[in-house]
Amino acid sequence: MQTNAVKSILAVFGTCLSVQAGAAQTAVRQICPEFDRGAQELSVRVSTGCVTGMARFKEHDLALNVDQDRAHIALSGDIRFHPITSPAVTADCGGAQSFTLSASDIQPRRYTLSYAGEPLGTVDLLEGAEPPACVGTKGSRRRLEPQPVNPDSFSDWAFDPEGSWRDWRGASITALLEPLLGSVPESLEGRPEIEIRMEKRFWQRDLRKRGGGPRRPFMAVSITRDGLGDDSISGDRYFVTVVKSEDGWRVERLWRQQMCARGQNAGQWTGAICL
Structure with missing residues (x-):
């Protein structure tokens, strides 16, 4: 059963993915x-x-x-x-x-x-x-073509922070990521803000091959939480690559960063542990 926190996050997710009602035709491009x-x-x-x-x-x-x-x-x-x-x-x-x-x-x-x-x-x-x-x-x-993602941009991210995601499966992307969204506590102190973004991307070079390979598109899901009331962490963010398989959507790769609230890395995104 979904918690109230998960339901509210999924509602935000749905809002982010819905077609926004824009202004009339504009010259600003x-x-x-x-x-x-x-x-x-x-x-x-x-x-x-x-x-x-x-x-x-x-x-x-x-x-x-x-x-x-x-x-x-x-x-x-x-x-x-x-x-x-x-x-x-x-x-x-x-x-x-x-x-x-x-x-x-x-x-x-x-x-x-x-x-x-x-x-x-x-x-x-x-x-x-x-x-x-x-x-x-x-x-x-x-743009008709998805934009590339450079794997080198994740050098300061923690890769595979938890191995349990390897077994996640879902009929939809929101259902697939519910275990991750479900980690949000029922009550968040401070002034929390949650942003979820999803777009089709591909790797600038194939991570499995030294010489590169064909472009393999995937769905890139970015989840960012700000304003957390933790003493050492003020926010965290995930970058999740999702692909379609025979048994449903699955997570291909997952990175995580957190923003330290104190210490040497205060106010900075880092894959290291905030002390």
Whole structure:
């Protein structure tokens, strides 16, 4: 029987996987955040991507809002062009537009990012984090091919923290990961936040072969918990690769990290034990 905590997490999971109701068609296609830790300044470049050279820019009402209490970066507004009246339309991208918005006194932490109310993912501004990547909006073209995962990026993760997952099977991915989600206690102290993300990926190189091999797609599930009330751990996160087999979905590989709340590694993600 599922605990109340598991039910609530699965509800969050379902919400994350559901199709989000977005705004009307927008000219904004790409959002690229950059963070200057020394100056504590966040710069967000907003661009249209490729636009025909016949398009003439009219105006924009883009706005950037950073809620540091909720650790959320919200962008709103749009980029507008004059209607194209010419019957001949060029195929070049000369009409592309890009604007940079900025905010000062930004604390380094991991933020959620949204545009026009649509969740786009997270932006990690913590020290030692990889530079934030550009993200596409709902109006951008979706990539048909899954993106690669570099196995070297897990060098500071704990691999196989528990061997019991090898026997897990499920008719669905949520059912498969219920033992992992069930480890969440009924009552969480502090201000816990749980984020679950699932996407189709493949390894940059086949982990089983030294010379590489064919791309074998899998479902990558990222689970992150923040705001835990533990004395030594403030959060933890998992990266789970899931594949379909004859007897249902199964876990292929599992990594874990935790964020230490004190000591030398305080405020940092690490695969080591927090003391």
